[in-house]
Amino acid sequence: MVIITIVATAASVAVASGAIQLLNHYGLGLAIRLDLAIPLAAGVSLVVVAPISWVLIGMTLRIYRIEEKMRNLASYDSLTGLLNRQAFFENANRSISLANRDKAAFAVLIIDLDHFKSINDRYGHPAGDAVLRLFADVANSVARRSDIIGRLGGEEFGMLLPSTNTAAALEFCERLHKAIGKAMLKHQGSIIRYTVSIGLTASSFGSLDSIENLLAHADLALYQAKRDGRNQTAVFNYATERVVGS
Numbered sequence: 001m002v003i004i005t006i007v008a009t010a011a012s013v014a015v016a017s018g019a020i021q022l023l024n025h026y027g028l029g030l031a032i033r034l035d036l037a038i039p040l041a042a043g044v045s046l047v048v049v050a051p052i053s054w055v056l057i058g059m060t061l062r063i064y065r066i067e068e069k070m071r072n073l074a075s076y077d078s079l080t081g082l083l084n085r086q087a088f089f090e091n092a093n094r095s096i097s098l099a100n101r102d103k104a105a106f107a108v109l110i111i112d113l114d115h116f117k118s119i120n121d122r123y124g125h126p127a128g129d130a131v132l133r134l135f136a137d138v139a140n141s142v143a144r145r146s147d148i149i150g151r152l153g154g155e156e157f158g159m160l161l162p163s164t165n166t167a168a169a170l171e172f173c174e175r176l177h178k179a180i181g182k183a184m185l186k187h188q189g190s191i192i193r194y195t196v197s198i199g200l201t202a203s204s205f206g207s208l209d210s211i212e213n214l215l216a217h218a219d220l221a222l223y224q225a226k227r228d229g230r231n232q233t234a235v236f237n238y239a240t241e242r243v244v245g246s
Helices: 002-026 034-075 085-102 116-123 125-142 166-182 211-227
Strands: 106-113 148-153 156-162 185-187 190-192 196-203 233-237 242-244
Touching: 034 085, 085 106, 085 148, 085 156, 085 211, 106 116, 106 125, 106 166, 106 211, 116 125, 116 190, 125 148, 125 156, 125 166, 125 185, 125 190, 156 166, 156 211, 166 196, 166 233, 196 211, 211 233, 211 242
Parallel strands: 196 233
Antiparallel strands: 106 156, 106 196, 148 156, 185 190, 233 242
16 A cells, blocks of 8 residues: 555645646646646645545455355365365375476375264254365375365265375375274264275376276275275275275
């Protein structure tokens, strides 16, 4: 606002000065004293420009906040605060493109909360929502800043771990299982615990693939983890195209 006021005042003074000199030179009006007119022009400019500048700046800030809020609504899940499905796919595919360019390792996880329907049935949907939020908090606490986490829908979540091979991804999954095991939700006098099953696939050879295809492979491993008793991680070997034990 200060810069706008200074520029506007300088412009007003310059215009007023030029106009007065031009009028006096050609005798188009009464002689006007510059030493009085210029301060008057500057004063009027200061009085008028400052409030207008405040209004314009306030409107610009409000528009920016609204746009930022709209961007957040378009990219983040309102319940968990994680990326929504579309934003997760977009961010993950960008990360995969970078990994392919650099021939870097990365891992993809698909995570499903075990027997989530029974939590809703027994404790109610508000408790189920609280469990989803708790999972999001735990996942964020275990993840690195570079990891990408999104809610794919319902109780299913996706993660992309850049610069992570299969062994490192399995270590991450183990930390996540342990962190979830320690977390508990107190709800209306009850203690709610839950577990997750994880399907994992990793690539370390610059595969020209998409997050959609990688999640489909990880999903095969997820079903294997469920068949083997849940609360565990199963791995889809991207090189051999088969699920192997964790």
